[in-house]
Each structure stands twice: as C-alpha cells, then as structure tokens.
Amino acid sequence: MGRIVGGIGLSHVPSVGPVVDRNRTQEPAWKPLFDAYVPVREWLAKMKPDVAIVVYNDHAADFGFDKYPTFALGVAEQYAIGDEGFGTRPLPQVVGDVELSTHLAEALVYEHEFDLTLCQEIAVEHGFLVPMNLCFPHSSSGWPVRAIPLQVNVIQHPLPTARRCYRLGQALRAAVESFPGDSRVVVMGTGGMSHQLQGRRFGYMNEKFDQWFLDQLESAPEELAAITHQRIMEEAGAEAVELIMWLTMRGAVRGKKIHRHYYAPMTTGMGLITFEG
Amino acid sequence: MGRQVTGAIPDTSIFDLRLSRRGQRLNRLCAALCSQQERESFKRDEEAFMSRFRLTDPEKELIRKRDFKGLIEAGTNIYYLLKIGSATGNGLYQMGAQMRGETYQQFLSTRKISDAR
Numbered sequence: 580m581g582r583i584v585g586g587i588g589l590s591h592v593p594s595v596g597p598v599v600d601r602n603r604t605q606e607p608a609w610k611p612l613f614d615a616y617v618p619v620r621e622w623l624a625k626m627k628p629d630v631a632i633v634v635y636n637d638h639a640a641d642f643g644f645d646k647y648p649t650f651a652l653g654v655a656e657q658y659a660i661g662d663e664g665f666g667t668r669p670l671p672q673v674v675g676d677v678e679l680s681t682h683l684a685e686a687l688v689y690e691h692e693f694d695l696t697l698c699q700e701i702a703v704e705h706g707f708l709v710p711m712n713l714c715f716p717h718s719s720s721g722w723p724v725r726a727i728p729l730q731v732n733v734i735q736h737p738l739p740t741a742r743r744c745y746r747l748g749q750a751l752r753a754a755v756e757s758f759p760g761d762s763r764v765v766v767m768g769t770g771g772m773s774h775q776l777q778g779r780r781f782g783y784m785n786e787k788f789d790q791w792f793l794d795q796l797e798s799a800p801e802e803l804a805a806i807t808h809q810r811i812m813e814e815a816g817a818e819a820v821e822l823i824m825w826l827t828m829r830g831a832v833r834g835k836k837i838h839r840h841y842y843a844p845m846t847t848g849m850g851l852i853t854f855e856g
Numbered sequence: 857m858g859r860q861v862t863g864a865i866p867d868t869s870i871f872d873l874r875l876s877r878r879g880q881r882l883n884r885l886c887a888a889l890c891s892q893q894e895r896e897s898f899k900r901d902e903e904a905f906m907s908r909f910r911l912t913d914p915e916k917e918l919i920r921k922r923d924f925k926g927l928i929e930a931g932t933n934i935y936y937l938l939k940i941g942s943a944t945g946n947g948l949y950q951m952g953a954q955m956r957g958e959t960y961q962q963f964l965s966t967r968k969i970s971d972a973r
Contacts (some may be wrong), residue, residue, distance in 0.1 A: 594973055639936050662891060663938075663939070664939030709908065734871060737872070739858070760889055774872055777868070779955060780865075782952055807858075809865075817869065817870060843968065844970075844971075845967050845968075846949070
C-alpha cells in the first residue's frame, strides 16, 4: 500500500529560481537558506520517497481567472515547465505518476467528497518548482522523484478555508494509504510565510507571527486550522494567506517534527518545517 | 456563513471577485505576456497591444505611466502585475518601492539583507 513517509512546509519565493539556475546558492545572502536544506536532503535520501505531492498555487502562469479552480489535481504523465512572464527556466520536465494520481482523484472525489478539478495538462512554475529545487535537486537525467501537482486557489477570494485545506490533507493521507501500489510519498505544503507584495504595505513581514504559526503547526494543527484569512492577512500580509496550504501538508502527516528553520532577508519570511510521516 | 474576510486592511488590496471583474481586461493582457512572442509584440507596439485587449483610456494611461499602485487599484492581480513589470523592465522590488512611495535605494535600505534578490 501507499505510505506517507514525510511532510515538508516551505516557502516558494520566486527569486530562489534564478539563484539556483545561475549557481549563486553559496553567496552570503543565500547560503543560510540553502544550508538549511542540507540536512533535509540527507533525511529525504534516507526515506527514499518515490513521489512528491506538491501543494502549491499557480501565480497566473497556467491558470487564469476566466476559469479558476479552487483545488486542481494533476493527473498527467508529465508536466511542462511554464513561462510565467520571465521566460522558461532551463529545467527538465517533471515526470508525474498517473496511477497514483488517478487513484487519488477517485478516492478524493468518491470516498472523501472533495470535488477536485482534474488536469491532464499543467505547466508548473515557481510555486511548484522552487520547493522541488530546494528539496529534490535535478540532474541532467531529470528529477529524483516523480511529482504530482495539487494547485490551490490562494489568490482570488473566496479562497478555501484553512480548515478545508487541513481536511484535504487528512483525506490525502487516507487516499495514499488506500493505494494498492507500494509508493513512498512526501507531501509538500508550500508558500508564505509573512509577506505582502502590493499597496503601501509592500514588504511587510512579521517574524513573531511566523514563529507562532510554526509552533502551532507542530503542536496544535487542529486549532490552527480555525484561523481566518482575515487574521493571516492582517498579521502577516495579504500574500501570506498562502500559508493555508501548509495545513494540507500537516493534515497528511502524523509523525514528529524533524527540522525547522527561518530566514527573512528581503520581503518574505522563508520558513521550513519537516515532519515524519 | 462564516466570513473569512471581514474588513478592509490599511494600505492593502484584497483581490476578490469584485476586483477581479474590474481588472479583467488588464489581467487578460498580462496573461498574454506569458509568451516570448507576445512580450515582443508588446515591446514593439504597446499602444496596439493595449487596444487589442480593449483597455479603457484610463487603464492605458496607467500602463503608459508605469503606475503600479494604480494598476493594483484598477484590479490587476499582483501576480499579473509582475508580468507587466517584466515586460517593461521593472522588477518586483522596483514596483514595490514605487507602491511604498520610496526610491528603489530607499526601499533596499529598509531590508535586512538586501543582497538576497
């Protein structure tokens, strides 16, 4: 049967992409971020996951407001690298897992009554790719794991509630566990932490909120799931509402916390937390 | 119904369906900029590009003036704004400085480690 072997909550700041592509990861301003992922990569190497389910949001690269899904699951054999307005990054195509994603779609829709939009084609972008860069560095032969995109609307209100995202994570766990194949799965909840990218409050961050969120995510996720979008946006900036996707990851894991890190150099609190399955 | 968004937040735009509707033309124009060919055609003839997407005169004026704060208020989603920024040679932090009413250098001086960009 399928098994969740771990969960990772992490930010997906777009500027990380070019830093990886131009080999700038050891520059003093970026080293603290990349160093934090060294033990995470060692831990992942020991757990040998086959598949990463990446809970992310598209930033208007492939999805548009003419039709904008609340939850969308990729069910394709592969996912192209998207052009989000700055050109296409030189990355290998992402290989999907059709059998697992088909099973997840059926289990989530029939058993758990999450009515997902199902996508035979998604071009993935920084929301998905930056977390992959940080956790699963690619080589010329491709990415070390298969991956399944799970896209969440966190940019056009009304958004799904934090609680709904948490419940989706719980359902995702049950769905993975009912998969007949032998798959070792990591769930990644991406985005945030505190940041605001528009208005006079551009550049706003709140480390105290971010640390509190990490504490609660570890010790009281059920209570944290009651948080409103209003509170996140007021205390951590409008774009910090992406943090609701971390609750999907948290709903899918039951084990103890392994790693935790925080770095906020520019305009976004870049958090990292990992859990055993 | 438990409301998730209960009030205005100072100096903050909350992108909801009302704002999305207002910004429909602008956001469609920006969506097209996710293609090299379209970015080139925008750079070649901005006016024709804006007319193609049926922008109103005030909307066109916001793009001509590179008024990023105004574009957000007119319903451009921040992630779409990044695409028009890219096509006009304005990165996120340049646009952010303008939205804060600061110069780029002033904005950078408010950051902890401004080389992380």
